[in-house]
Amino acid sequence: MASAEWSVADMVAAAVRLYVKEGRRPLLPSTDPSDFGLHFSQFSLEGLDPREKVMELGSRSFFLCLKPPATVHAPSPSCSSDGASRVRDREAPARAGAGPAWASYMQFWPMM
Known part of the structure; x- marks a missing residue:
């Protein structure tokens, strides 16, 4: 349960902390609350x-x-297509051992 005085940043931190504590799946690519944001x-x-x-x-x-x-x-100087540079940027962490490739497609986690 959230306090009436919490800011959005407090809510994000509590949600990430609880998600990790409960060992939920899929695993989060990061446990740093500043890597996440809340959306309607x-x-x-x-x-x-x-x-x-x-x-x-x-x-x-x-x-x-x-x-x-x-x-x-950031615009890619070697590529005129912004979409191609985004695909390259998303694939780079997966190749570097940052986690399973399917985790990069799971950008949203519902919160109650």
């Missing part, structure tokens, strides 16, 4: 402001989403 919908591209109070959001249902790496948004 799994289809929403805009994350909620981490400083905003949860009680002021007007909803009790959110999705915990992995933030994209900063390199995904």
Whole structure:
């Protein structure tokens, strides 16, 4: 149960901590709460402001989403297609042993 005074960042930290503590699957690619954000919908591209109070959001249902790496948004000088550079950037961690390849496709974890 969340406190009325919690911010979005507090909610994310509590959700990640609980997910890891309970040993839920799929395993999270990171246990650092700053790597995640809350969204109103799994289809929403805009994350909620981490400083905003949860009680002021007007909803009790959110999705915990992995933030994209900063390199995904940087234009690739060697490739004119932004989509191709995103695919390359997503595949690189999987090849480097960062976890199973299927985990990169699971970007959204529902939260109650």
